Amino acid sequence: MKKLFGTDGVRGVANVYPMTAEMAMQIGRAAAYTFKNSKRRHRIVIGKDTRLSGYMLESALVAGICSMGVDVLLVGPLPTPGIANITSSMRADAGVVISASHNPFEDNGIKFFSRDGFKLPDEKELMMEELIFSKQIDSLRPTAKEVGKAYRIDDAAGRYTVFLKSTFPKDLDLSGLKIVLDCANGAAYKVAPAVFEELGAEVIAIGVKPNGTNINAGCGSLHPEVMSEQVKLHGADLGIALDGDADRVIFVDEYGNEVNGDKIMAICALDMMKNGTLKQDTLVATVMSNMGLDIAMKKAGGHIVKTQVGDRYVVEEMVKGGYNLGGEQSGHMIFLDHNTTGDGVLSALQVLAIMQRRQKRLSELAMVMESLPQVLVNVRLAQKSDIMQVPEVANLVRSVESKLGDEGRVLIRYSGTEPLLRIMLEGSDEGEIRGWADEIASTVAGALGGEARG
Incomplete structure (x- = not known):
């Protein structure tokens, strides 16, 4: 079990453990040690979003990395995919992003890219955690010319x-x-x-x-x-x-x-299939994607592979299976022919290219997929536990699944970035599934002392 890293790096309230300057420095030291693999001079890129706490965490990371004899390339505020791109194009040894993505400004996070621009596998994150908590690198402190130096890359945005x-x-x-x-x-x-x-x-x-x-x-x-x-x-x-x-x-x-990530994936996947550029006629999505996406792909003769939630897992499946398009309902889209991670601007450009080439408006393109009603309710819990081991919850979920049959589904999972249990129902009758979702959420909150939120 990981102690620091979630589905997308380390994340939390800035200046509260684990998102403290002290921990950021330790993470920097562990990262520098992990990515050093020879006696040559090593370099790690650091970028961030626009949060106030970014200055504090950036300085701490720089201190930690330089203290291990690794140089830092500072790019300032830049999109996460831009940092992945700069990391690989500059042949740096790793990239660090200081961001909590869609979270409010008081939160922040630290996530990593390897030298090829891909997010780290679980094994690498576990290795870094072991280095931090075992304190085995505390005594490794380069001196004199071996200490690292920080440089600013002024043209990174360009x-x-x-x-x-x-x-x-x-x-x-x-x-x-x-x-x-x-x-x-x-x-x-x-x-x-x-x-x-x-x-x-x-x-x-x-x-x-x-x-x-x-x-x-x-x-x-x-x-x-x-x-x-x-x-x-x-x-x-x-x-x-x-x-x-x-x-x-x-x-x-x-x-x-609104045209969400599922519909954008459908638009792009079906266009790529027509052009013969969708590898193996297969799209990779997560278990949160609407069943309407499955129907649209099957109707066109394509295939869909599902992963657990998290764009890193989508990318891992794409690499493993040799696929070149994947994404999430939330709007993460990975065009592996162009970049190694979700990229909002790049994704928008691909959609705009389809609009311009086919001379169709977005409303017309979005008709390729019809979404089934989907309801999501969150329950804020103090700690995670196996929800299906709670008898009243398990019995209710089984009852709802039986009523839905093949016309819908129930998906219950913990968020990887927030202390939330997410309850998602899909079916043909929105009012009906909303009622069931609220009932499950209330039952969970009552059994485990949580707070249900629509």
Whole structure:
């Protein structure tokens, strides 16, 4: 069992264990030791989003890494996928992202990329935890010229912008499109507007004035209703909303209707199948994806492989199976032909390319998939336990599953980033499944002393 790392790095309230400066320094030391594999000079990239606590954690990580004789390349605020890209393109030994993604500003996190731009496997994270808690590297302290040095990479945003534009077909541009772009006051507040404008779009940018405390606050992919109103107000062709670290994206069409990750995966997968570019005609998604996605892929003659929740698990399955498209309902999309992790701006460019080449509006493209009603209820719990060992919960879940039959499903899982139990029901009657979801949540809260939230 891991003590620090969750499904997406270490995460928590900044300046509260484990997201303290002291722990960040220890994580930096462990990372430097883990990624050193020869006597040559080693380098680790560090980037962050726009949270106030990023300064504190960045300084602590730099101190820890340099104290182990490894150099640091600082890129400042940059989307998570941009840090993955810079890490691999500069042939650095690892990349570090200081971000809590879609969480509120008071939270923060630390996650890693290996030198090839992929997130670390569980074994590497366990190795780092062992180094920290065993204190076996406490006595390893290089001196004199062996101490590491920190450098600032001033053109990192420009490099990433050039890379993103290179993923868009050279025979197309975005002229004639009016786009509302919500950057969530996060890491993409400079890069994303520049990319779409340089490709010819008219961009109405919102969420581009970060102040350290307004990241994800009533904006971005968590609040698509904001860009929806702006799309209708400005008569835009579509809206694109990123989250705080810009590794996920949610759309709204020209009418302001939300187009989530499942529908975007369907649009892209079916287009790639027609072009013969979807490897093995297979899409990788998670267990949270709507059954409508399965139906759309099967109808087109394609296949779908499911993983547990977390984009890292989607990527691992893609690499293992030789697939090149995967993602999550939440808007993480991985185009493995272009990048090694979820990339909101890159994903948006692929959708825009389909729109421009086929001369169709997003509302038309989204018709390739019909979503089944899906209800999600969260229960905040103090600690995790095997929920199906609680008799009243287990009996109720089995009863609901029996009533749903083959027309729906119940999925209960713990969040990997928050102290929440997530209860998801899918079926043909939304009112019915909402009632059952609320009943299960109330039963869990009553049995384990939690708090149910819609």
